[in-house]
Amino acid sequence: MDNVQLTTAILGHIQGLAAQGRRVRFNWVPSHIGLRGNEAADEAAREATRHPAVALTVLPSIHGAKVLARSAAVCAAGQQYRQLMQTSRQAAWHKQATNNNEPLRPAQQLSRAEDFVLHRLWLGYLTLEELRDGFEERPCEHCPHMTPHPLTHYLLSCPATERLKQRVGPLENAAALVRQFHKNLPLLLEVARAPPPPPPPKEH
Numbered sequence: 001m002d003n004v005q006l007t008t009a010i011l012g013h014i015q016g017l018a019a020q021g022r023r024v025r026f027n028w029v030p031s032h033i034g035l036r037g038n039e040a041a042d043e044a045a046r047e048a049t050r051h052p053a054v055a056l057t058v059l060p061s062i063h064g065a066k067v068l069a070r071s072a073a074v075c076a077a078g079q080q081y082r083q084l085m086q087t088s089r090q091a092a093w094h095k096q097a098t099n100n101n102e103p104l105r106p107a108q109q110l111s112r113a114e115d116f117v118l119h120r121l122w123l124g125y126l127t128l129e130e131l132r133d134g135f136e137e138r139p140c141e142h143c144p145h146m147t148p149h150p151l152t153h154y155l156l157s158c159p160a161t162e163r164l165k166q167r168v169g170p171l172e173n174a175a176a177l178v179r180q181f182h183k184n185l186p187l188l189l190e191v192a193r194a195p196p197p198p199p200p201p202k203e204h
Contacts (some may be wrong), residue, residue: 005061018048058178094123096175110189117192120199121178124151149177150198160195164188 014024029038084091105135137148142160147153155174181188
């Protein structure tokens with residue numbers, strides 16, 4: 001329960017009564033049982049619930065309003081993200097590669113270059129060539145293979161990353177392979193440092 005919300009509402013009503021020239025006195029009682037005045041107050045409260053026109057309207061406190069705003073923002077962002085996954089290859093890859101939107105969190109501090117490599121893998125960036133009209137395929141930077149999907153080839157087919165595939169076994173897609181290394185990021189980084197993944201477009 002948000003006691004700040006309740007207290008704020010009570011204070012507001014007391015101030016309204018004071019503006020009318022009325023006085024309000026609070027008495028603490030140890031129990032609701034056997035006290036004539038308190039029993040009468042309980043009965044008055046029950047009677048008030050039968051008449052919505054006189055029911056107390058509890059306005060949200062600042063804390064309560066912030067909680068509601070944060071909840072609404074998270075809900076709206078989640079809905080937009082789910083819609084985006086239906087149309088964006090990169091958003092779909094990100095969900096598959098990061099285990100429901102959770103980023104890869106290495107235990108050790110990474111250099112800027114290493115952090116950039118991880119972002120490349122969990123966001124599934126297209127290469128610059130793939131974004132250009134008429135792109136069909138390009139040679140892999142680490143083997144003679146020609147591929148229309150450089151990052152997918154790098155993760156699933158390239159001999160340079162064979163150690164990754166040996167560790168996790170057969171997978172349905174490249175994003176799933178990245179997800180498997182949430183608990184073994186050192187190996188993923190070790191492989192990516194030696195033969196780095198294909199670079200994304202500079203616009204990203």
